[in-house]
Each structure stands twice: as structure tokens, then as C-alpha cells.
Amino acid sequence: MKYGLNKNNWLSRAALGFAAVFAALGGTAAASTVGEVNIYSYRQEFLIRPFLDRFTKETGIHVNVVFAKKGILQRLKQEGRNTPADVVLTAGFSRLQALKDAGLLQRVDSATLNANVPARYRDPQGYWTGLTLRSRIIVYSKDRVAPGAIRRYEDLADPKWKGKICVRTGSHAYNRALVASIIAANGEAAAEQWARGLVANFARKPQGNDRAQAKAVYEGVCDIAVMNTYYFGKMKFNKKNPEQRAWAASLKILFPNQDGRGAHVNASGAGVVKYAKNRDNAVRLLEFLSDSHAQELYASRNYEYPVKAGVGWSDEVKSWGLFKADDLALVRIFELGPAAQRLIDRVGWR
């Protein structure tokens, strides 16, 4: 008795059918042509689309995007030399450093980039560059917390705030970076003690994103919250959901540690892929994004700060004041990341 696949049976026919569809769809694989630049982006497309369209308008270079939150590094690594990607855009710089460490980026020595981006917001060897900045700030209830009662991140561990503080989970990249900056400033032991104090002051189990913390202050669940500046902008100027303006209006903003090292800042950024097929276009895109015009647009679209010195801040961002930023190099924050994560696990900042 035979067990072979009969040529005429339905299974083989189905297989052939699928193979044909595969072949047809396979043709949609991005084929790099001149006049293109291909981006793997950790940032949502709706945030970056406006500048990319502008770039295309000014240069004629067509921009293709894949947005993903996790795994871009592994995809690039596996695609190797054949990767269609030219540029990686990230929401935080630590991903860029990880890409560099994995040998997936290439050096870019661009006079324009070097002139536009201050050294502490770039990779020292030129493998990646920061593009926008945001500060991690403290916000508190206008009604329930006296101005001046908190001045530094360190104050958040003061037992007098027991049951008053809301913050998202410690494992989130922004909190991890904040902890890393505190390790850098005060040493690991002091940072751990601080984190323990902070956790002891939580009003509730960490949950939701930064905006949810501000909302909780508005609702009276807690009095103090930690958040990135752009979330404040997204609430304060929310046209689609005016409710959120009330949340922002109930808060006061505090840029911490202004008498000392300054407020912690984090950067979004970009790098050129090692095996980029459209390297020149990729560099051109980075230069475009670091230049005054795009910097204004990029920063204002998401209520962030431009990295380029001298570029005017948007009125929205200016509305909550100027501040002094911690000048700790981003690279150092990345190096301390795993130590920060362990610390967070140890103190139970879930």
C-alpha cells in the first residue's frame, strides 16, 4: 500500500495554491532603490510621519517605516548584510547603545551632526545621536502640597510622604534610567536606600503610564507623581480630550535638583545601520532631523525639547518653565541600566 502524496489530491492542490500566493506576496519584499531610506522605528509612526513627509518633500527621498516596540535589534541582527534597513529611530537612547554594542550600527562622522548635537547627547564614537530630550519631573497637587516642600528626587523617599506618591513600575525604561542617574550621582547603596524609601511611600501599587499617575493626583488617590515632561504637554494642550486639561491644571510642575546636578533627562535618537544600502540618504535624514527646522517640529510635535542648542523651544514647552538639566552622559546611564534593574527588583518596585 502506498502512502505517498497523490498529485491530484486536494492537499497537494491546496499546497500549490498557497505556494502561488506566497510567491505573489513575496514580491512585496522591500526592494531598496535609489531615492529611498528605510527606517526601523521604536517610535510610533504617527509621531514621526510629519517630519518624514517634510524630508521627502525637501529632498525627494522616499521614506519607508516599520514601527515595532520589541525585537528590532534581533531582526537587524538576523537579517545581517541583507537587511533592508538604513536607519533605526528609538524612543530612548539605551536601545541605540544596545544596537551599537551588538555591532549593528556604523559610525557617522558628520560635521552637521557634530555641530548640531552637544557631545553628551551623542555616542562618543559617533555610532548614534540623540534627537530630542525630555526631563523626568515631579508633579504635585496644587491644593494638597505646599510649594517648596519637595525640591529634589531624593526628597521623594522622605517618610513624611508615606501613602502620597504615585509612579509607574520601576522596570519601565524611564524609571530605570532615573534610578541609573541616581546611582551615578549618589552611589548604589544610597540609591537603593532611596528606592526603598520611595516604595514605602507609594499610595498604590504602580500601574499605568506616566499620564495615569498625573490623573491619580487629580483624582486624589495620591499627592505627588513622577512623569516625563511630554506627558504633561499632552495633557495640558489636549484638544481631543479636554478632560485631560483639568488634570494638568490641578498640578504644579517641579524640575528637581535645580540647586545641584539638575533634572534627569532622557533622549530619543537615531543611528545608521551598519549594512545600510542607502547610507548617504540615511546620514542626510539624521542631519535633517538634527537641523533647526526639524528640531523645532520634532520637539514641538511631542512636547519634547530640541537637542540642538539655540533652537527655540515651543511656546507650549516654555509654558512650564526653563530648567537646568543633569549633564550626566547618556552612555553612563546605559552602563548603569542592568544595575538599576537589579536594584529595582531588590526593593520590590513592581
Next chain:
Amino acid sequence: MAVTTGAQTLRPGKPRARVRFGSWDAATIVVAAIFAAPVLAVIGLAMAPAEDIWPHLIDTVLGGYIANTLIVMAGVGAGTLVTGVGTAWLVTMCRFPGRRIFEWALLVPLAVPGYVIAYTYTDLLEYAGPVQKALRVAFGWQSAQDYVFPDIRTIGGAVAMLTLVLYPYVYLLSRAAFLGQSICALEAGRTLGHGPWRSFWHIALPLARPAIAVGVALVLMETLNDFGVMDYFAVQTFTVGIYNTWLGMNSLPGAAQLSTVLLIFVLVLFGLEYAGRRGQRYHEATPRHQALPGYRLRGPRAAAAAIACGLPVVFGFVVPAWVLGGYALRYWAVALEWNFFTLVGNSVLLSAMAAGLALSIALFLSYGARLKGGAPIKAATRFAAIGYAVPGAVLAVGVVMALAWFDRAVDFLSMSLFGVSTGLIVSGTVVALLFAYVTRFLALAHGAVEAGMGRITPSMDDAARSLGASAAATLRRVHIPMIRGSALTAILLVFVDTMKELPMTLLLRPFNFDTLATFTYQYAGDEQLEEAALSALTIVIAGIGPVILLSLAIRRSHRVI
């Protein structure tokens, strides 16, 4: 009227006739290996030399991860079991007002993605939400200090959310099993004096056990790898720990090791269930059925049945859809910024193709295992369907690796034979997405198909083969017609799950390619439910149509022949 003979038989497994290792066996192993490749890649990653993360994890978070995971699994497992089996029994065996509607309506929550239901209930039940606002107005409370309201963002909330969207797996499979049960078995019960309750406990439930087990297993795997709900509710489960290790400690090998532990756990779980019913086979001799007469419920009993079936539908679908609909009306302008028909087209086309592929492969593997029946082949086919238990983004990395390996192999061959580089053939194409979907959702199709095949007595195979039909012809002419209901179930499950699938679609898709799920995520990932509402609602609505159609088709497939 068709009369069934033989009916359900519980008989000890008997050794199958030995056959030579033929092309079916080889093909079965090869296909199983192809779809196991991503999982094997993840296991390979776990073996890579890396910093030992275990001492740190054991000292700090691991205990919590395990405890939370077990609590969530127990809660969701029990919740879906009771809801799914209970409602399936009611709509199959009882007659009460609304039963015909509930038959398909009970499936609809399946179309709601877990993270979407979590967002909607948070919006509804939090302090500033309409429920608490109304309570404050009604009772004159001033602030959060004046009253106690249960927090939705807790482990209990997570269990409730997952139960609401996952119980349809159990419902679907147990209903198919109840429908497939011959009336003779139940009538035999009645002649022995069994009332409805005893019939349920002593006949219907034991006979449906394999199907129910498959349903609960699917639910548990989906619960294990859920990230969206757990992350939003800040419940620290094992899967959350995998992501923290990967992204927080920058250790993909560590994350792969944790994933491998998860896999072993799942395999042990299945092994236990399988061992629990070893030696028992659940077959029936014929697909012929007679519509079961059912227990006619009246008065309070009918009302109770209608309420029991109505609650899961209301909380699993009506409430979230209502919240989303409200937002969608207010934020409809967002829709102007996106290309609605392209998104719907991409989602529906991909889901339909994934469903067709997964069904074909599941049929092939199940039948391959049935033909040979040897332990190695059975194990291989089961392993090929294990991708469902791996957290989506981790499996996506496995898929990336498997595809890259294929691309490099072809490239190398082409270079050495023709001196031409083929570059990337499948990576970054729609083919990559389809491969990923089948890898992930094969368990759904395989589970449904196996449950169907298991009910066909081997004597049917023997009869067909002794009449000269080939193995393939037997599959085509005997098995497929007999398991049409199960095959449709497989298609339905894979279709709806592909519609909702997010982490793999995000990572593996081609440039400038969006589905409803990825588009929703752009906004929903930022906890901006309002702006994501319309596309989220579209996922649900696009999923409902096929759910209803297939549900009706499944019912038809069980009609009197």
C-alpha cells in the same frame, strides 16, 4: 430518521498495525520540524553563553512571578471552565428563550483583544469613570476617602478580564463535543433513570473531556503568555518577568531561558492531563446525529438560563463595545487620518490565509500522527503546536531567526551554484507574517482537529483502507467530512486570533504595512484609548461576522444527515 449504532465507545487503546516508515511519516516529521523551528530557535538562544541571571531572579522576583502566574492560571482556568462548559451545556441541551441567539453571541467576546477589554474596564471603573462618578452623585460622597471601591487593576481584575475574553475557547470546543455526542448515550442514561444533572455529570461531561481539556489548555497557554493585560494592570507574572529580563537587564538569553522554563511547565501540564486519560479512547462510529430533544425550561429556570448565558456576553462584549462606540463617536475624525479599507483588507486577508494554512497543516499533522501512531511522531506533532505557549514577542524573535536561517541557506546555495545572491527572500514579507501566525496558532487548529479526529473510531480508517482507498483519499473522503465542525472551529479560532495578534505582526511586517491591530496599538500603546477606539472597535466588528457565520456553519455540520 437516522439511527446511530455503536454510539460512543470507551475502549482501551489497542496497538495499531505496524507499517513501514513511509513518505507520510517523513513528511509529517518535516512539516512538524518547520513549524517547531522558531521554538527551537528560542531554546537555542537559551543555551547561548550569557550572564547567569538566575541567582538574582531567585533572590528577588522569581517567587512572585511564579505565585502570580499560578494564581492567574487557576483563576482564569476555573472561570473559563465554569463559564464555557456551563453555557455550552445550556445552549446545547436546554431550550429557553434566546437560546438561538446565545449560541453564536457567546462566541463574540472572542473578538475582543485582552488589552482592549482591560482598557475599557479601567476607563469605566476608575475614580474618574462614569460608574464611580454616578455612585458619588447618588450617595453624596465627596472623595476617594468616603467609600471603598474595588480596584480593577489587580490580579483579580486581570483574572476577570482574561476570563471574559477567553471563555469562548472552552465554550466552542465543549459545545462541539456536546453536539457531537450521540443521543444514544444520553438516552441510555435516561433509561437508567438519570435526570438532566446526572446525565451531565456522568455521561456528557466525561465524554466531552478531551475537548474541554483542549479548550482549557488553550486558555491556559494564552493566559501564560499574556503581556498586554498583565502589564497594564501591573500584575507581575512570569511573562512580564521575561520582558523585564530581556529589555530591562538587556539579556535576551536570560529571557529565552525563562521562556524555556515556561515551555517545560506547559509540556508537563499537558503530559499530566494526557496521562490522566490514558488508556481511554473516545470514539463514535458515525457522524449521524439526531437533533437532541433538549430539556425545555420554563419560568424562573428559563430566566436563570438566559441570564447565565447573557452575563458573559454583556460583560465580555456589549460593555466594551459600548465604551469603544462612545469614544468612536467622539473621535471619529481620527479615522480620516487612516486608510480604513487598506487596514481592514490587510487584517481580514492575512487572518483568512493564516486560518486556511493552519487548518491544512493541522489536518496534515493530525492525520500523519493517526496513520503511524508512533510515539515519536505524536510527540513531534504536539511539539510543533507548542508555539502558542511562548510569549508573542519572544516567539517573534524565534521566527526572525528561523526565517533568517532559511534566507541564508538559500542565499548560500544560490551563491555557490549560480554566483547570485538572493538576499532576503521571506524575511520582512507577508510570507514571514503568515509563517509566524501558523507557528503561533497551530495549537488552536491542531487542538480542534485532534479533538474531532479522536472521536472517529479507527475502524472507519480500517474499513476505508480495506476497500482500497489510499491514506490521502481516506483523509479526504472519510475524515474531513466527519470532522467538518471541528475544522470550522479551527478556522474560526485562528482567524479571530490572527485579527488580534500584535507583537509578531509589529516586528515581522514589511515596510509601511499596517493591520487593524498595529494601527490600534500606535495609540492604545500610549494608553490613548479614545484615539484607538474606532480601530479597536473595527477589530471586534470585523471579527464578529466570521464568528457568526462559522458558528452557524458549525451548527449545520451537526444536523441530521
